[in-house]
Amino acid sequence: MRILIAEDDPALAGFVKKGLEAEHYAVDISADGEQSRAMASEFDYDLVVLDLVLPRLDGVAILRYLRTRKPSMPILVLTARSRIEDRVQCLDLGADDYLIKPFSFSELSARIRALLRRSHLPAESVLTIEDLKLDRVERRVERAGKRIDLTSKEFALLEYLMRNAGRRITRAMIIEHVWNLSFDTCTNVVDVYVFGRWQPVDSVRAAVVALGLQRMRDIAVSCSVLTLLPGHKTVVDPIVFWEHSLGCALVCRQFARRIGFSDPGKAYLGGLLHDIGVVAHLWVLPNEFQKAMALAQKNHIALHLAEKEVLGFTHGESGGMVAEHWHLTPDLISVIEFHHDAVNAQQHRDLVAVVALSDLLCRMGGIGYGYVEECEVNFLEEPAFAMLIEECSGLQTFDWARFTLELEGYIEEVRRLVGVLYRPK
Ligand SMILES: [Fe+2]
Ligand SMILES: [Fe+2]
Structure with a gap:
């Protein structure tokens, strides 16, 4: 499953990304509000972790925009704003959850799992091919009832292949989806590409x-x-x-x-x-x-x-x-x-x-x-x-x-x- 982290604090974004990747999620980071909005509306993320204070476009505006375009996309607001009014405003605008910084990673991870469980039908969250079963929410793989431990990349690769069973997959597609190369590359080639398309x-x-x-x-x-x-x-x-x-x-x-x-x-x-x-x-x-x-x-x-x-x-x-x-x-x-x-x-x-x-x-x-x-x-x-x-x-x-x-x-x-x-x- 793919998660977008819209967060302008690079250390925090890196920490969350690392933790989520260790739990087998594919994670993209965007530190800019407009870019986050563009990425979230163009790509099919399973969940967005949204900071409220972002350069160029704030999180509330992004939330408002995404709710009209992607009403079912789970959005978890992660912010230092702890006032009740802020929480109420975000939840009223359609945020699915609200977590205040500082936070514990295990709580963030549990809330993400809960949101994903709610937003995915069981048929979507568990992929099955013959006796091979992959639970996208619980991050478990079983073959003939026996649990298989996989690394993050192995899990992501298996998930990608199972989701595309019977279709022709190129190396480039695997690299892009599984290794996230597009977003990891230091040239941020995709940023350029993305930006060029929208604005x-x-x-x-x-x-x-x-x-x-x-x-x-x-x-x-x-x-x-x-x-x-x-x-x-x-x-x-x-x-x-x-x-x-x-x-x-x-x-x-x-x-x-x-x-x-x-x-x-x-x-x-x-x-x-x-x-x-x-x-x-x-x-x-x-x-x-x-x-x-x-x-x-x-x-x-x-x-x-x-x-x-x-x-x-x-x-x-x-x-x-x-x-x-x-x-x-x-x-x-x-x-x-x-x-x-x-x-x-x-x-x-x-x-x-x-x-x-x-x-x-x-x-x-x-x-x-x-x-x-x-x-x-x-x-x-x-x-x-x-x-x-x-x-x-x-x-x-x-x-x-x-x-x-x-x-x-x-x-x-x-x-x-x-x-x-x-x-x-
Ligand atoms: Fe040459
Ligand atoms: Fe050359």
């Missing part, structure tokens, strides 16, 4: 409020990459190039954060700039580069391999020279030069490996250069992967298989994001 960003201030200054800066820097391309028509569609660069930047940063890399911002920049050699080729060698691109498209091979054949060198090599000429920092120069030849990088090998792997994941995930590359890639057998493990010994025990699965789902999100930002309907 046009009509001023810089509105954009900053909605997206956060950091993300606005990222977007501004990212868009400036587009201005590097020649103005005339080229063999690479500027949007395709931008998508690849931005996609790679986002994946790099996510990747860097998940493995505890020291500077995710630098990884983002590395991803964004790694292919500036392609830009150089478009400017300086347009005809030769066109031939290389045609060969790559015809044979469905990686662009750098086609360049090597036609030009005798790759965009990595020429990009390295451009980067030096531009006096970029040595780590970025290394990334740009060696992202297709990671094993030969002498310096900043961890950053190079992060970008090399992210680039590969993007290309394999459909955020490449506008054509399909046909090659079998096993991420875990890539030389750059071995390099990364070598550079960061703590990663040996990391759950890579699951992480690569997550990244694949993340790439779907990135594709959706760039679609929203750059391919408006």
Whole structure:
């Protein structure tokens, strides 16, 4: 079951989320009133935990709005306002329960269970497939009458699969619903997506409020990459190039954060700039580069391999020279030069490996250069992967298989994001 916590105190929201996830709920957090209202009306939450004091739109307004749109959605008000009048007002407006801060988590959890029991018919709360039974309210799983203990994620996965029994489920769907990746990602890709759908960003201030200054800066820097391309028509569609660069930047940063890399911002920049050699080729060698691109498209091979054949060198090599000429920092120069030849990088090998792997994941995930590359890639057998493990010994025990699965789902999100930002309907 999915719960939305509308709460602007990050520590409190994090604490409640952690506790509820331990009880097998899928939990989303929103710290902003307008965003909470939008999320609660768009998605089918089983319950909303609502703080009354929220930026941009207060809880009472959200409550009033949701009651007209979603009369049966359980709403539990969780607030520091302890006056009788506040309680009466909220209950009159349709809140199903009212809990005053400070509160004990066990009481909150019990009240949530009680609300869910009331709001779900027994048929909805217990899923049954043959002898397998999953009680969504009591959070119990039994097979042939024997209780099975599952972790939160296992429970959520089983629940999701049982609810969709007989339907085709993609990895991306599982990632989104079970791992909650959309809402956990540091880029808050879905926030951007959600915001873009409900409310046009009509001023810089509105954009900053909605997206956060950091993300606005990222977007501004990212868009400036587009201005590097020649103005005339080229063999690479500027949007395709931008998508690849931005996609790679986002994946790099996510990747860097998940493995505890020291500077995710630098990884983002590395991803964004790694292919500036392609830009150089478009400017300086347009005809030769066109031939290389045609060969790559015809044979469905990686662009750098086609360049090597036609030009005798790759965009990595020429990009390295451009980067030096531009006096970029040595780590970025290394990334740009060696992202297709990671094993030969002498310096900043961890950053190079992060970008090399992210680039590969993007290309394999459909955020490449506008054509399909046909090659079998096993991420875990890539030389750059071995390099990364070598550079960061703590990663040996990391759950890579699951992480690569997550990244694949993340790439779907990135594709959706760039679609929203750059391919408006
Ligand atoms: Fe490249
Ligand atoms: Fe690339």
